[in-house]
Amino acid sequence: MNRRQVLAAIGALGGGGAVVTGTGAFTSVEANRDVSVQVADDSSALLRMAAAGEGNDEYVTTNGGELGIDITSSNPTDAGGQGVNANATTVIADLFEIQNQGTQEIDVEVTPLSFVDTGSGDTLIVLVVPQTGFPLVTLGVGDTETYSLVVDSFPGGGNLQISDTITVTGEATN
Amino acid sequence: MTLDIEDFIQQTDGQVRLEDVPPRVRKRVNSALGDLTGGDGPTGPEGGASNEDIVVPDDETTIQDAVDAANPGDVIFVKPDTYREQVTVDKSLVIKRASGQPVVESPDGTRDATFAVRADNVTIDGFEIRNRVGKDSGFKFHQGLANDGSISDLTVRNNLFREIGTEASGGNADAFALTVSGEKSLDSITVTGNTFERIRSDFNTEVSYGNRYPKAIYISTYPNEKSPPGSASNVTIENNVIRDVEGPNTAFGIQLHGPINGVDIRNNDIRDIRGDPGNDITPDTDSKDPGYDFASAIQLGKGIPEGFEVQNLTITNTFLSADSSPTPEATDNTATPGFGLVVEEDVDSASVTANDNEFAAPGGVINKTGNGPVDATSNYWGASSGPTSTPPGGSEPSSAPFASAGSSATADGSGALVVDFDDDGTAEVNFDEALSEPPQTGPSN
Numbered sequence: 001m002n003r004r005q006v007l008a009a010i011g012a013l014g015g016g017g018a019v020v021t022g023t024g025a026f027t028s029v030e031a032n033r034d035v036s037v038q039v040a041d042d043s044s045a046l047l048r049m050a051a052a053g054e055g056n057d058e059y060v061t062t063n064g065g066e067l068g069i070d071i072t073s074s075n076p077t078d079a080g081g082q083g084v085n086a087n088a089t090t091v092i093a094d095l096f097e098i099q100n101q102g103t104q105e106i107d108v109e110v111t112p113l114s115f116v117d118t119g120s121g122d123t124l125i126v127l128v129v130p131q132t133g134f135p136l137v138t139l140g141v142g143d144t145e146t147y148s149l150v151v152d153s154f155p156g157g158g159n160l161q162i163s164d165t166i167t168v169t170g171e172a173t174n
Numbered sequence: 175m176t177l178d179i180e181d182f183i184q185q186t187d188g189q190v191r192l193e194d195v196p197p198r199v200r201k202r203v204n205s206a207l208g209d210l211t212g213g214d215g216p217t218g219p220e221g222g223a224s225n226e227d228i229v230v231p232d233d234e235t236t237i238q239d240a241v242d243a244a245n246p247g248d249v250i251f252v253k254p255d256t257y258r259e260q261v262t263v264d265k266s267l268v269i270k271r272a273s274g275q276p277v278v279e280s281p282d283g284t285r286d287a288t289f290a291v292r293a294d295n296v297t298i299d300g301f302e303i304r305n306r307v308g309k310d311s312g313f314k315f316h317q318g319l320a321n322d323g324s325i326s327d328l329t330v331r332n333n334l335f336r337e338i339g340t341e342a343s344g345g346n347a348d349a350f351a352l353t354v355s356g357e358k359s360l361d362s363i364t365v366t367g368n369t370f371e372r373i374r375s376d377f378n379t380e381v382s383y384g385n386r387y388p389k390a391i392y393i394s395t396y397p398n399e400k401s402p403p404g405s406a407s408n409v410t411i412e413n414n415v416i417r418d419v420e421g422p423n424t425a426f427g428i429q430l431h432g433p434i435n436g437v438d439i440r441n442n443d444i445r446d447i448r449g450d451p452g453n454d455i456t457p458d459t460d461s462k463d464p465g466y467d468f469a470s471a472i473q474l475g476k477g478i479p480e481g482f483e484v485q486n487l488t489i490t491n492t493f494l495s496a497d498s499s500p501t502p503e504a505t506d507n508t509a510t511p512g513f514g515l516v517v518e519e520d521v522d523s524a525s526v527t528a529n530d531n532e533f534a535a536p537g538g539v540i541n542k543t544g545n546g547p548v549d550a551t552s553n554y555w556g557a558s559s560g561p562t563s564t565p566p567g568g569s570e571p572s573s574a575p576f577a578s579a580g581s582s583a584t585a586d587g588s589g590a591l592v593v594d595f596d597d598d599g600t601a602e603v604n605f606d607e608a609l610s611e612p613p614q615t616g617p618s619n
Contacts, residue, residue, distance in 0.1 A: 087245060089202045093210060114182040116190045123194070127182045127203070129210050134177055135185060150206045154199045155243060 041065030046102040047170045052146050054094035059149075067096060069149070072161065086122075086157030092149040098168060100139035106170045108145060109136035115162045124153045124160035138173060177211045178204045198233040198243055227251055229272060237261045237269065237278065246293075252276045252301070263291045263298075271300030275334065279304040287314035287353070297329040303351075304337040314353045323358030323404060335370040339388060349375045349388035349421070355397040360406035360434075365391060367617070368414045375421035388421040389429050390444075396432030396478060403482045406434040413617040416444040416471075424449035427471040427496070433482040439489045443616035444471040445534070447496035447512055468537065469496040469512035478520035483545075485522040488529075489515065493615040495534035513537035514590060515548075523548050523602065530613045532556070536565070538590030541602035547579030550603045553613075555589030560608040562587055563594070563601075573599040581606035 042049040042065060049067040051060035058077045061068040071092075073082040084090040100106050113135060115126040127150040130137055137145045153160065179200050183192050192200070230252045234240040238261050240250045246266040254274030258281045263269065278301050280288045288305045289298060291314070330352060339349025351373050354363055370390035391411060395404040409430075416427040427444035430437060449469035471494035475484040496512025514533040517523050517540065524546030533539065535556040541548045555561040563574035563585040575586035576594045583606035585592045592601045 087243075089199075089206050091206045091210065112185060114186050114190075116186065125190075125195070125203070127179075127207070129177065129207060131211070132175060134175060134181060134211075148210050150203060150210070152199055152203050154196060 042067045044101075046100075047106075047108070047168065048097075048099035048101045048144075049168060050097060050099075052094040052097045056092050056095050059092055060096055069095065069166075071149075071151070084151045084153060084157075086153050087155055088153065090149075090151040092151070094146050095149050097144050097146045098139070098170075099144040100141055100170070102170075103141060104172045104174065105138060105140050106172050107136050107138050108168065108170050110147065111135070111167050111169075115164055117160045117162050119160055120158050122153065122156045122158040122160055124151070124157060124162060126151050126162055128166065139170075175211050177207045179207065196233070196243065198228050198240075201233065229253065230257075231255070241265070241267060241269070246295075258282075260286050261289050263289065263293060263296055265293050266295035267293075268297040268299065269301075270297065271332075275300060275302050277302040277304065280306070290314050291328065294325055295327045297331070298333060299329070300332045302334040302336060306337050306340050314350075314355075323356055324361075325354075325356045325359075326361040328354060328362070329364045329366070330368060331364070332367045333369075335368060335390065336372055338370075338373045340372055340374045349373050350392045351388075351390045353389075353392045353394070355392075355394040356404055356406070357395075357398050357401055358404040360393070360395060360404070360409070362408045363393065363406070364410045364412075365414060366410065366412050370414065370416045370427075371418045373419040373425075375423070375425070387424055387426060387429075388419050389426045390416040390419050391428045392426070392431065393429075393434065393437075394431040395434060396482075403432045403479060406432070407436045409434060409437040411437070411439045412441050414442045414444075415617065416442065417446045419446070419469075420448040421469075422449075425469045425496075426473050427494075429470075429473045430475065430484055430487070432478055433484065434487075435485045437484070437487040439472065439487070440491050441616060441618045442492040444514075445493060445495040447471050449496075449512060468516075470516040470537075471496045471512075471514045473516040474518055474526070475521035476518040480520075483520055483522045484526075486525045487521075488527045490528075490530050491613060491615050491618070492531045493534065494531060496537055513540050515539045515550075517541040517543055517548055517602075519543050521545065528553060530609075530615075532612045532615050533561075533590040535562075535590045538592050539603045539605070540593040540595060542595050543602065544596075547602050547604045550592075550605050551607060552609055553605065554609040554611065555587060555605070557587055557589035558610040559587030559589060561585045561589045561592045561605050563592065565591055573597060576601055578606040579604045583607070 051057040059069060059071050061070045061075055071083060076082045098108055110128055113128045117124045129148045129150055131146045139145060179195060180192055183190055227249045228234060228240045228244055230237055230240045230250060234243055236259050237252055237257055238259055241261060241263055244250060244267055249268045251270060251272040253272045254276050256277040256279060258279050260280050278288055288303050335351040338351045351370050354360060373388045373390055375388040393409060395406045411428060419425045419427060425447050427447045447469045494514030496514060514537055515528055517526060519542050521543055522545055523541050523543040527549040529552045532554045533556060538555055538561050539548060539550050563576055573594055575584040577584050577600050579600055579602060581604060585601060592603050592605055594601050
């Protein structure tokens with residue numbers, strides 16, 4: 001039934017009923033309704049952040065439900081790896097992913113995407129590489145963006161270590 | 175979407191600049207980014223290099239910088255130019271020309287080898303290597319005991335060794351073009367497709383040291399006479415041209431020194447190996463040694479401790495010529511010509527075969543051992559009549575013409591010389607039958 005059909009029925013109902021007059025106002029109404037908001041782990045939040053599940057999950061940590069990336073001796077791999085090689089490019093493909101589990105299309109941005117540390121003539125570079133959008137990516141409801149890591153140290157690497165924070169923002173496009 | 179490192183550097187707000195990242199690192203990072211973001215990556219350099227290879231001078235200015243920056247297993251391509259540097263290779267690498275023939279020349283005053291290699295699995299391909307003044311070789315692949323003394327899998331190919339020792343002044347007394355030496359073991363050494371020319375010992379300058387025996391190829395497992403000899407196996411020397419090697423005393427095209435088991439010398443062209451070119455060294459520095467007093471295209475096994483030998487050596491399809499020009503002033507000289515092949519006393523001569531070669535006059539083969547005859551059958555001796563017993567310009571040995579070992583054939587031809595070293599009437603060489611026509615010799619391609 002479309003709107004027009006509904007109006008027609010009301011009119012018919014009014015024409016055949018008793019005549020009633022008045023303001024229709026209440027003195028007061030009080031009604032209770034439910035409001036529930038829960039804090040979820042990153043892995044199940046509206047803006048879902050989780051390991052990509054492509055074999056590199058050991059480099060992803062979860063602390064209090066919050067995602068982290070740790071390729072240091074604090075998080076050795078099961079086989080004993082505790083860091084990247086010196087004078088080499090290390091690629092960790094499909095490391096983590098961000099998924100829009102909300103109700104609207106959003107722009108997702110991870111900042112920064114580049115980390116640099118230098119010392120004693122050595123340099124360590126870490127690049128966070130999105131798969132489809134740079135520097136931000138638009139995600140429809142249910143869409144996922146996957147991020148990889150490219151790490152290079154040159155010429156040596158020494159004892160360089162990067163300990164920093166990345167910020168993930170999600171903003172509705174409309 | 176194709177990303178490269180510049181995209182990320184722009185995000186750093188000046189914290190890092192593109193020029194802070196060496197070209198080689200940019201290239202490998204871009205290669206990784208290309209793989210991740212679906213791009214083809216940057217265009218590869220010429221000469222067959224991939225994006226992960228190092229190109230000199232594009233990525234690194236000098237060959238040494240490229241070696242320092244490389245990882246074991248990398249390939250370094252070198253574009254044509256003249257690189258005046260001394261290169262030390264201390265990791266497993268392939269270093270090859272990108273195109274043309276780059277020149278690597280020891281800088282003036284640098285006395286070390288032009289290429290000094292101290293690692294396994296190294297290939298040097300396609301250079302012109304010059305070392306006019308250096309003390310050491312144009313190319314030296316040496317592993318002393320301090321570095322475990324063992325080396326393997328060396329390939330030296332398609333290089334031109336030229337102008338080695340030609341301007342030495344008290345420096346490169348020996349003028350070795352290519353030295354491969356290890357105090358413990360050498361394994362899988364391949365020298366192929368190279369040309370060696372103008373290798374000179376210093377004979378115009380008074381020097382108080384050095385033996386002044388120039389050599390194109392010198393392989394030794396006994397470089398340190400204070401230590402026991404090492405050993406070598408799987409040595410291949412093929413398709414090389416060696417010419418114009420000259421010294422005041424003597425000269426060698428190829429010299430093998432120390433216990434070596436298994437050497438294949440084939441399809442080489444060795445000529446113009448000259449000793450005593452004018453004997454113009456001054457008397458007080460004249461280090462002439464009658465025992466060495468002739469040039470040799472190939473010399474085997476001199477000076478090895480008793481009990482160690484050169485074994486299982488084959489020489490095929492090789493042109494061998496050496497010439498000495500004795501002068502009247504050389505009082506300790508005899509009129510001995512240079513030889514194509516000299517088998518010294520520390521060789522298992524019975525396991526040496528030299529077939530299908532051409533020995534050019536005047537010198538053929540001399541076997542100084544008592545270890546059995548050298549199999550020198552099926553060679554051409556520079557004349558269809560076969561080898562001779564009479565040294566050119568010298569007196570005829572008392573037993574001449576003497577017989578071939580294991581045969582009644584006599585060295586009564588007009589070709590290259592064979593020698594009855596112990597003067598028992600039989601040469602320590604089996605030269606029967608000789609070829610009446612020259613076989614195919616020299617590089618096969």
